[in-house]
Amino acid sequence: MKKRRSEEESSECRCRITRRRFLSSVGMGAMAVATSGSLSTESHSAMSATEASSDSMGTLLPLTLNVNKRLHHLLVEPRWSLLHILREHLGLTGTKVGCERGECGACTVLIDDVPRYACMTLGLEAQGRKVTTVEGLMIGEKLGPVQEAFLEQDAFQCGYCTPGQIMAVEGLLRRNPSPSMEGIRLAVSGNLCRCGAYTHIFEAAKRASQLRQRGG
Amino acid sequence: MTDESTPRYYIDELTVPAIPDVGEQPKPWEKTTIIGTMQPRVDGYERVSGTAVYPSDLVLPDMLYGAILRCPYPRAEVKNIDLTPAENMIGVRAVIAAGNLDRDLKWTYSSSSQKIETALFDPQCRFEGEAVAAVAADSPYQARDAIRAITVEFTEKAFIVDETNALKKGVPAVHPDGNQVQTQTYQRGNPAEGFKEADVVLEETYTTACEIHTPMELHGCVANWDGDRLTIWESSQGVYAVQKEVSRILGLPLSKVRVIGHYMGGGFGSKLQAGKYTIIAALLAKKTARPVKLVLTREETFLATGNRPPAHMTLKAGVKKDGTLVALDFRCTGTGGAYPAGGTSLVDWLIRDLYTCEHVKCTATDVYTNAGPARPFRAPGHPQGSWALEQMLDALASAIDMDPVALRLRNIPTVSQARKGSPPYTTTGLEACIQKGAEAFGWQKRRTEAAKNQNGPVRRGVGMGSALWIVGDGGPPSTVIVKLFSDGSVNLNMGASDIGTGTKTVMAMVLAEELGLKPDVIQIEHADTGTTQYATPSGGSKTVPTEAPTVRAAALDVKRKLLDMAAQDLGEKADRLEFEGDTIAVRGNPSKQIAVLDISGLNNAGVVVGLGQRGPNPKDKVINPFAAQFCEVEVDTRTGEVKILDFLGAHDSGRVMDRLTYDNQVFGGITMGIGFAMTEARILDAQRTGKMVNRNWHDYKLPTALDVPAQMTSLPIERPDDEANTTGAKGLGEPVTIPTAAAIANAIHHATGVRVTETPMTPVHLMVSFKDLKKETTDAA
Numbered sequence: 001m002k003k004r005r006s007e008e009e010s011s012e013c014r015c016r017i018t019r020r021r022f023l024s025s026v027g028m029g030a031m032a033v034a035t036s037g038s039l040s041t042e043s044h045s046a047m048s049a050t051e052a053s054s055d056s057m058g059t060l061l062p063l064t065l066n067v068n069k070r071l072h073h074l075l076v077e078p079r080w081s082l083l084h085i086l087r088e089h090l091g092l093t094g095t096k097v098g099c100e101r102g103e104c105g106a107c108t109v110l111i112d113d114v115p116r117y118a119c120m121t122l123g124l125e126a127q128g129r130k131v132t133t134v135e136g137l138m139i140g141e142k143l144g145p146v147q148e149a150f151l152e153q154d155a156f157q158c159g160y161c162t163p164g165q166i167m168a169v170e171g172l173l174r175r176n177p178s179p180s181m182e183g184i185r186l187a188v189s190g191n192l193c194r195c196g197a198y199t200h201i202f203e204a205a206k207r208a209s210q211l212r213q214r215g216g
Numbered sequence: 217m218t219d220e221s222t223p224r225y226y227i228d229e230l231t232v233p234a235i236p237d238v239g240e241q242p243k244p245w246e247k248t249t250i251i252g253t254m255q256p257r258v259d260g261y262e263r264v265s266g267t268a269v270y271p272s273d274l275v276l277p278d279m280l281y282g283a284i285l286r287c288p289y290p291r292a293e294v295k296n297i298d299l300t301p302a303e304n305m306i307g308v309r310a311v312i313a314a315g316n317l318d319r320d321l322k323w324t325y326s327s328s329s330q331k332i333e334t335a336l337f338d339p340q341c342r343f344e345g346e347a348v349a350a351v352a353a354d355s356p357y358q359a360r361d362a363i364r365a366i367t368v369e370f371t372e373k374a375f376i377v378d379e380t381n382a383l384k385k386g387v388p389a390v391h392p393d394g395n396q397v398q399t400q401t402y403q404r405g406n407p408a409e410g411f412k413e414a415d416v417v418l419e420e421t422y423t424t425a426c427e428i429h430t431p432m433e434l435h436g437c438v439a440n441w442d443g444d445r446l447t448i449w450e451s452s453q454g455v456y457a458v459q460k461e462v463s464r465i466l467g468l469p470l471s472k473v474r475v476i477g478h479y480m481g482g483g484f485g486s487k488l489q490a491g492k493y494t495i496i497a498a499l500l501a502k503k504t505a506r507p508v509k510l511v512l513t514r515e516e517t518f519l520a521t522g523n524r525p526p527a528h529m530t531l532k533a534g535v536k537k538d539g540t541l542v543a544l545d546f547r548c549t550g551t552g553g554a555y556p557a558g559g560t561s562l563v564d565w566l567i568r569d570l571y572t573c574e575h576v577k578c579t580a581t582d583v584y585t586n587a588g589p590a591r592p593f594r595a596p597g598h599p600q601g602s603w604a605l606e607q608m609l610d611a612l613a614s615a616i617d618m619d620p621v622a623l624r625l626r627n628i629p630t631v632s633q634a635r636k637g638s639p640p641y642t643t644t645g646l647e648a649c650i651q652k653g654a655e656a657f658g659w660q661k662r663r664t665e666a667a668k669n670q671n672g673p674v675r676r677g678v679g680m681g682s683a684l685w686i687v688g689d690g691g692p693p694s695t696v697i698v699k700l701f702s703d704g705s706v707n708l709n710m711g712a713s714d715i716g717t718g719t720k721t722v723m724a725m726v727l728a729e730e731l732g733l734k735p736d737v738i739q740i741e742h743a744d745t746g747t748t749q750y751a752t753p754s755g756g757s758k759t760v761p762t763e764a765p766t767v768r769a770a771a772l773d774v775k776r777k778l779l780d781m782a783a784q785d786l787g788e789k790a791d792r793l794e795f796e797g798d799t800i801a802v803r804g805n806p807s808k809q810i811a812v813l814d815i816s817g818l819n820n821a822g823v824v825v826g827l828g829q830r831g832p833n834p835k836d837k838v839i840n841p842f843a844a845q846f847c848e849v850e851v852d853t854r855t856g857e858v859k860i861l862d863f864l865g866a867h868d869s870g871r872v873m874d875r876l877t878y879d880n881q882v883f884g885g886i887t888m889g890i891g892f893a894m895t896e897a898r899i900l901d902a903q904r905t906g907k908m909v910n911r912n913w914h915d916y917k918l919p920t921a922l923d924v925p926a927q928m929t930s931l932p933i934e935r936p937d938d939e940a941n942t943t944g945a946k947g948l949g950e951p952v953t954i955p956t957a958a959a960i961a962n963a964i965h966h967a968t969g970v971r972v973t974e975t976p977m978t979p980v981h982l983m984v985s986f987k988d989l990k991k992e993t994t995d996a997a
Contacts (some may be wrong), residue, residue: 001948019473028635041643048661064619072368077355077357080329080357081358084355084357084490086804087275088272088275088355088356091275092266093273093275094265095265095271096272096273096433096481097268097272097434097511098432098433098434098514099514099912100513100514101514101912101914102235102911103514103914104432104514105914106432121228133266134264134265134266135265135266135267138265138266143264143265146962147263147264147265149365149508150260150264151256151257151260151261151264152877153491154256154257154260154876154877155879156260156263156264156542156716157482157716157717157718157880157884158431158432158433158480158481158716159263159264159268159481159716160431160433160481160482161432161481162263162264163266165262165305166264176326181926184921185921185922185926186921186922188921189920189921189922190920191431191921192920193432193887193921194429194430194431194432194482194484194888194918194922195482195716195884196884196885196886196887196888196919197880197883197884197923198883198887198919198920198921198924199925199926199927199928200879200883201921202921202926202927216474216576216812
């Protein structure tokens, strides 16, 4: 238990942006201003939404995101959350938006295998990290084991919290392939389900653990 | 992939039910092969893979993002508004407010006859969160920046947000005519006389807090115009209801308003109608000639998209020593907020109708307050009334030294006493829910065991509650179309929304049962006013009993048409033919037959289309679902913490359609009931600001995975209700959340002897309730 906690802490530390890194990314952004700043005054119709968007200073920063093993090169406002970028710019709408303030977990993704709220993560913070969304659990058109288990056990109703729940369980199973019931409950306790499908979610997590170990 | 290419009509192990004569109702299914089994959802793949596109997920080319400026005060007048700072901002494409709309648009929060109409942007803001202006911009960030840049000069006005004081003299009036919306009374028998017959009379006051729906998907939509044709993708429980409202407000023909809601992330009653945001999105899209996505923030949904009204209830009850309930006198005050919105709607229904009682009087007073308008919330009124009635039943049982289960069983009605002429129920499983539920839960044994463990600081208790739901019957109108393709696969077309209850799956199962198919070959189109058939909103636990018989009727129509076509091929009369597996054969002469897929009519036309329409319900009978729930809790009297250890839900909702989604619904309803009982309350700063102080999920607590039992039990009391409709199913979604809170309170009382009469039963609240108890424990120690 103790060991797990320290692992988690170190994973969290890896995701936090250091002051030095933050400054360096702002520096890169400042260079980008010279080439992209003028875009903001032009008519919207001539450019894509990404290009036309800008903060009040007209600053767009370059960002390379590794999402589901694909690299995306983007120009972003520094304040854009990872959630906003995933949903509105990359079309990865499996990651849901529930509160945008770190309360519900609908936006849970894995960052370097650790479940994180994408609404509380700036896009820039994810630079150089490995982001996995629910779409990234698919094996081609086939459901991954956690997804399969959720379907089998009917571990959802409206389905809106579901991708977040699935990512929380995926994160749990990546660090502990055979979790206890208490471990499962803790792992999804940061993911609200208003339909109240929790008991089926617990069953799905148990089933997913079996399926993963069978290589399913 | 192997069976993809093989013809699908008729699967070996499945039977094809017989077809009734034209004009006759189909017989109830005798033995089912699909219905009643555990079927994973037909749209589960989309939901777990992330490919399901919910309205809030939609990204259209050239799309803008909307945001709404809301009144920060419970009551204020907009004196002046300066939009120019927002209009001049980068990325801002439109700003709208009162005064810059092309025409006057009217809005009403109530769908009842008691309407108050206002301007869409009303300068008189009567609740915190009322819409004042709106913008559309290139990004949601810019839209919210623009909202902050608009300067509004508000004149703050005196407010009232405390419903218990709303009718006192001298308090500010929400509307010119005062704060009384209405007082409704009901009486049967003579309660004053009834109380004289009673051996024990008790009176208690109960309160339930205002609960907010907070579905996971935020309220909102995407609106797009093609010339004068409007398309709206709305997170909705009923696309036809949204279409009607938008068309009325904007003055458009219904045919020019297309509303689509294939997926939606929960509503619980708060998404039965269009929102003000729907109209605003359409206006912003019109003004910019671009698609606009307008999804509210979580904070906005706490303020302005509905709630379950608070209830202040007093119940006086009289019982004879033998357990006969003789008289009930119920008074209730509630508020639907600043507009007529059912502030006391159905709060008294269980008092009137759940148990046999000769003398009943109910008085409900609905008042205005400067708070967000209510909307129907899963079983409107019922959990509130249940909180009072079920606790009172427990107290009466204790007073006459009778078991709470036995007392309830002593007062089981077979007719609906509250309705004119006391019509009988088609079926009632109330007695069976209580009796079989108690047996399965081990009621007697667990009560006795828990009672042995009630001296220390940590105590156990066992409690129960029962319920009925006023509707859950379904009914017309509904139209469904079933299309059989020439390879035997099927398309089902219906207007109903699947709000997470598994509607699509259940309907696929009905079709599969009737046609002898597997559900996975059925493709479903639904919830689109442009392409699917008419349906009323998914609410009231009526979707299955409304749509399932309609789907069955459409399937039967397909089968009749196939018989007619086969008759032509075989040169026989259709009434001499019958289905034999994957063929149609002459009755008594099975050698004369044709394979369904060889029927020339089917192959020539490409498809056979069946039409189903929902017939009427039986006259002079009442169709209600019934319920009883049982739980065990552990109470720490030193901290006020309650662990809910176990729950059992025994439900009579007629035939069980999909056992998997059925159980899920039961556990979900109990979970929501746990929130209502233990954690949820809208907190308004009544004295100083009138504002809601917990408008987020951090301060307004929903039950999490740690707040529910690790396992719960669902015990269907299955009695197919053949009189109700041709599938025998009644509604389930609402009864499952009605008795939960009272059952928990009864268990806490059993554990501690303390009657907790106010929700939510938070640790702080319980510590106050346990004050005397704590002293006793300390003294004893």
